[in-house]
Amino acid sequence: MNDTGYYRCKAIFKDQTQIMGSTVQIAVSVQPSTYLTVTGDGSPVCGAIGGNPPAEISWIPHSDDINSTVVEEPDQKWSVISTLKSKEISETSVTCVVSHPTLQNAWKEAIALRVQPSTFLTVTSDGSPVCGAIGGNPPAEISWIPHSDNVKTTVVKEPDQTWSVISTLRRKGMNETSVTCVVSHPTLENPWKGAIILSDYRLRCDNNVRIIITVMATVLMAGLLLYLGKIFHKKKLPNTDEIQNIIAAKDPNTQEVVDV
CATH class of the missing domain: 2.60.40.10 (Immunoglobulins)
Structure with a gap:
């Protein structure tokens, strides 16, 4: 780029009777x-x-x-x-x-400019509903019914220039038994809606907890019985002579029994 500018060329005859000159502009082209x-x-x-x-x-x-x-x-x-x-x-x-x-x-x-996103609605391991609109353009808008401000929304631009939007409704403090996700987008004539029942999730969790507690209690009881069984077998029971000696030691008047 430093070579860009105006350049003057001068020609002088040998006998110096005539001088000819010309000015040209040189521009350097750079591809953008x-x-x-x-x-x-x-x-x-x-x-x-x-x-x-x-x-x-x-x-x-x-x-x-x-x-x-x-x-x-x-x-x-x-x-x-x-x-x-x-x-x-x-x-x-x-x-x-x-x-x-x-x-x-x-x-x-x-x-x-107008790419319809794919949608989903699921629940995380802690019971929080998650709604997504993946691969849309422009980015979709996600809302919840009933309305909540306790929402975390993530917007990601994909390598193909589309957008993915994920909205997580935090479960803490929620009393609703069900929620509905609403996805709005220019490519959708009507907003997409998906509902999920949270009480079913809670029931499944309660049942899973009960199963886990039952299994743990069974394992602990079996382990305890096995431990007591090992102790019982290791302990040596006294024979007849040892029993007689124990009794004699406690009662001096006890006479020795002699087999005839």
Whole structure:
């Protein structure tokens, strides 16, 4: 880029009777790097970064509702960013076209603007309901019936430019026996709804606890009986002579029994 500028060429005849000169401008062309993505509100953004001269960006289908920014970088290169306003877009996909002198053919890339997410509703091990809308564009909106502020929502942008939204309703402090998840998205004519009965989960948990306690009690009782059995077998029972000696030691008047 430092070689860009105006250069003057001068020609002088040997007899110095005539001097001819010409000035030319030399420009260094640099191919920009390109990208196409979607913002969190569903607006497509196309960029041509670090090129010289500035690239030209257009959209298919054509739209006049565009916000374009052209910035001269410190290294005398140019970055161009073009954003389509999502609220004015009815198409399910658009294509960005980048034209530049260094490109033999214009760079083109399409992106989906309306992708229906897949939905699910489940319960975690601690009994908290979890609702998800996976792989949608733009991101889905998730709410709960009855309404609760005790919700943790995670929004993740996937490598394919779609969005996954996961909403966890914290079980602590809940008195409801059932809840309903509501997923709203532009691709859905009506919001998706899924209900889950929490009392069934609690009953299953109670039954599992009872089974675990019963098994533990059985194992402990069997272990205790086995231990007592080992002690009983290890203890040596006294024979007849030993019993007689014990009795004689306690009662001096006891006479020795002699077999005839």
